[in-house]
Amino acid sequence: MNRILPFKLTAAIIFFTFFSCSKDSDGPIIAEVTVTTSDFSKTMDENPTNAQVIGIVSASTNEGSVTFSITEQTPSGAYTIDAISGELKVADETLFDFETNPTITGIIKVANGTVSENALVTVTLNDLVEDNIYEGDVILKSQQEVDDFGANNYTQINGFLIIGKRENEGYSDITDLTALQSTKIINGIFQIKNNAVLATTNGLNLDFILGLFEISNNSSLESVIGLNNITSLSSLSIVANNSLTDLSGLSQIVEIQHILGIGFCPEIINLDWANNIISVEAIGISNCHALTNIDGLSNLTNINLGYNHISISENNSLQNLNGLQNLNDTLIFLEIRSNPSLKNINGLANTNYIRNIIINNNDSLENLDGLTSVTSLGQGGLSITYNNTLRNIEGLINLDHVDGYIGITGNENLISLNGLESLSHIEGIGITENTNLIDFCSLINVLTIDPNTNYQTYNNAYNPTKQDIIDGNCSL
Structure with a gap:
């Protein structure tokens, strides 16, 4: 009995231990998926x-x-x-x-x-800027039309854009161009004209204008801005903007392919905004009575072949042509007319061929020294008329050949024709109404070379015949 009890107790412990171990290790434990x-x-x-x-x-x-x-x-x-x-x-x-x-x-x-x-x-x-193109021409004659059109956020106009009214339609009530700020490209002409109360072009944000850009007859316009991204224009016309003083918005322009025209601009005193322009085909500056200088054109080196004209007229305060001194050596047409304060034309000193020159009615001009590099003139010839203080034309001393006609008329203080000594060919010459002119001796050379040259003279202080000049009877 005493032996049996320990055995049973031991067996029970072994069974319990085995059973417990077997139960705890019955297969692997599976982790939860995450x-x-x-x-x-x-x-x-x-x-x-x-x-x-x-x-x-x-x-x-x-x-x-x-x-x-x-x-x-x-x-x-x-x-x-x-x-x-x-x-x-x-x-x-x-x-x-x-x-x-x-x-x-x-x-x-x-x-x-x-x-x-x-x-x-x-x-x-x-949000990217996307092309939103308007096909056709646009005329905006009122502020409401500007706002309504601008609400479409067109980025490009394939046609012309006119802001304001046409001639004979009166004036618009447009005051604000901000609604048009989405428009970047105008594939046609762009005109801002006949707007009586528009003071600024602020709000424009243009990158490109294909055709003529015209700003005209905007009596309250003081500044042209919002165009700083434009570096090239076909043509630029700024005319009859009586209050305009600030053109800084055009200061990035480097090239004008055709015409730069500025006229009837009573408040513009200089062209400093044009300081980056190096190329243009033609220049017209007229009736800018406060304009004292054109120094802003001093980087202009090329008058493109083509129209190739310069006309500077009726600018009451303009004193010289400095600013044109870096031009290339060829012009088709040069007109310097009715600039009463113009004292010299020395800015033209680097130009050696001009087809046609007109120098008329410049009351303060005393000499033509700016033309000393000119050696020949084309068929248009040379007209020097009614320059009341012109005392000599010695600036023409290197002029050798003229395919056209020379006319020297009404220069009341001109005493001699000294400066024409180098002429070897001329189609014809007319010397008239120079009331103090007494010396024609500089014509001996050209008239001796070609006695058949057309020659006319009257109403001068002395009026020698062609033969008188050839014979040396050329002055009083």
């Missing part, structure tokens, strides 16, 4: 292309792999997701339009079997 992900956020430009990659939704799992699927998106069908990699791509490029859908959202399900997590997708679009 999935992690994070929200996706991206800022990108509007107007992508289909299949363009947006980005990748990040995710992980502690066992196996995950799959990706779209639970919802707004707008529907905007993007797709790769089920294995989580890569987002553009599915419908038309939905990636800032004006329609500035933000595109959605929910992505990241799953491993029955375990899943959601990731929020947010795509924010950048």
